Amino acid sequence: xxxxxxxxxxxxxxxxxxxxxxxxxxxxxxxxxxxxxxxxxxxxxxxxxxxxxxxxxxxxxxxxxxxxxxxxxxxxxxxxxxxxxxxxxxx
Numbered sequence: 001x002x003x004x005x006x007x008x009x010x011x012x013x014x015x016x017x018x019x020x021x022x023x024x025x026x027x028x029x030x031x032x033x034x035x036x037x038x039x040x041x042x043x044x045x046x047x048x049x050x051x052x053x054x055x056x057x058x059x060x061x062x063x064x065x066x067x068x069x070x071x072x073x074x075x076x077x078x079x080x081x082x083x084x085x086x087x088x089x090x091x
Contacts, residue, residue, distance in 0.1 A: 015049035015052060015056075018054070
């Protein structure tokens with residue numbers, strides 16, 4: 001097997017949004033759990049476009065994200081997050 005064939009065998013498809021090159025990465029996501037709460041999920045495997053930042057997830061990863069948010073699983077950590085609203089004028 002020549003090296004060109006071996007490389008193409010393991011290369012990721014181009015970004016569906018812009019055609020850029022995607023690279024596998026572990027990312028952090030902020031996901032809405034309800035109207036008033038969010039969850040931060042670390043170490044999520046994703047293919048990230050190096051051009052536009054589009055993130056692609058496998059079906060198993062998407063399933064894990066949904067299950068973690070819906071299962072009522074106890075979070076690994078809790079954090080207080082300050083919220084700033086630039087539309088509110090400070091006195």
